[in-house]
Amino acid sequence: MEKMKTRKVILDVDTGSDDAIAIMCAIKAESIQLEAICTVWGNLTVDKTTLNTLGLCEAMGVEIPVYAGCNRPMVKDRSKYRDLEDSYEPLIIDGKELKIHYDRLEGIPEPSRKEEDRHAVRFYYDYLIEATEPVTIIATGPLTNLGFLFRLAPQLAEKVEQLIIMGGGVHITNCSPAGEANIWHDPEALQIILDTGIHPLLVPLDATHAAALNLDDCARLESLDTFAARFTAKLARQRIEYESARFGEYHSFSAIHDALAVCASIDESVLEDVQELACRVGLSGSADGDILIDRREVPEEVNVSIALSANKEKFVAMLCELFAN
């Protein structure tokens, strides 16, 4: 893979099965100097995503500071009349409930250290005020932490070299007819981010589904016989089991959404069909959480780069290379 110069990175995660794989990618990538991991609610409550993150760091033998963040959306759940429940019934197979994110990541140690005292939003604020070098933020959960940060201090967007977001879907959704989970959970947070002019790189479902892993890919990872590769394969198999039970036997693959966002920071050519677009976020009604691309002949000024596809072979090769040792 093409070597890039080392970049400082902060991850913002709701760990979470695919977040776990994303974190391992960031830890293993030579081109990434992982400064901190901020956690947020989303796939699970923030105490669980924080515990999972700490446990995973321990399993990987690293002591990256972990800052716990917000545990609910900025404002969305203050209104009873918004779209608050995701559309899926629990999935019970042979008396066991299948989940895409179990409360605790299995097969990692109980963490021996705790999260930092400072709240994630405060950490971002202090870090960026003091930063003299460029920093990349990769956010793969609901964007609440960054929404609060930039609501308070929009000028700090200038200190962020690149913001990569796993979230949204242009032609594909999951949580609701219009929404992908990360954006749908806290649509206002993304709109605040867009309004800063930070021009994020969005890695939506359109890209992550194009790079979904199948059972052959799991076997290939397993053959590497490292913790990270085996753990990735295990999580991917769990996700495939869930998705084929949910959507039908033909669906024997699963998108490892969050890991693609981290891989894009290592080598952006893993993304394909990246377009410069003008985008708003639906904040109410049936378009709550929708990524609204300005589709007029003369759209508003572009404010986001969106990857509409991805190179699956390259993605799998990157995972194998990152997790080989």
Added chain:
Amino acid sequence: MKKKVILDVDTGSDDAIAIMTALLSPDIEVVAICTVWGNTALENTTENTLRLLSRMGLEIPVYAGVPTALAKYLSPERDVPAFIEAEVDGEVVKMHDDLFDLPEPDYTKEDLPAPFFYIDYLSETEEPVDIVAVGPLTNLGFALSLKPEIAAKINSLTIMGGGYNVANVTGSAEANFWHDPEAVQIILDSGVHPTIVPLDATHKAIITKEEISKLRVSDNFCSNFAAGLMEQRVLVHSEVQPLYLPDSATVHDALAVAALVDREVLQDVKDLNLNVCFTGVAEGRCVIDRREAPAESNCSFAFSADRERFVGFLIDTFKNFNER
């Protein structure tokens, strides 16, 4: 013992009167002032607060807060300008001038943003603290979102905002609530159980031109500055928002401060369940649960006020200023 008080203001003409009321009251020790956008931009509300404190010879720490609503203005359909001004003799007179005609301040604001100040202060304090918030509620909404547990450390929260039978900025809403309705809802959901001093109370506790001249008798900087702001408010009220007494003005924010010192200035205070509307024609509206079996009380709401008691309190309090 003096009450330790944090003020949260968008200074603002009646905010200035509220700040002076708090600083001149022998029962209050103001430990900090947080500023927020609202009547005017955050830079102005912060600068106005610093100018006023400097002119009074004080150096109370000022923490600048959030520059806009948590979420409201993200929706183009909710982003409607609203402010109150009148044309008097061909000149525009505003309820709130952008910047006070006072000398430049002697000191600067703190580096720490107001929501972080609240979190740090409330997490660490072992003494009861009372908060009086008289602007949009964004700072407290922000702080309570990040650290819900600080709610338990707030001894009392008095809010000037909202209205049930009285509105100002739209047919349904009062300005502070209308500016950031979600922030109010976050506070109502937090368990703090604030005392709400709405327009129903402040439009009762108005001050007349004659009473303003009684305030001027004290003839110190504070009484004269307050009287000037009130007279400007009388002009705007007479033109666009006439009240039940001729030549009179509201002093909304000062009533909230007075209520902390002397609860009897409020009348008809009821514990009730309140929600704030976020959308449509009722944006910012105080939705009181009026069912026979309402949801649990989440605030105390003052439906009226004792006008003469409040005006007397103001006139007495403004005698207390001594130039240093």
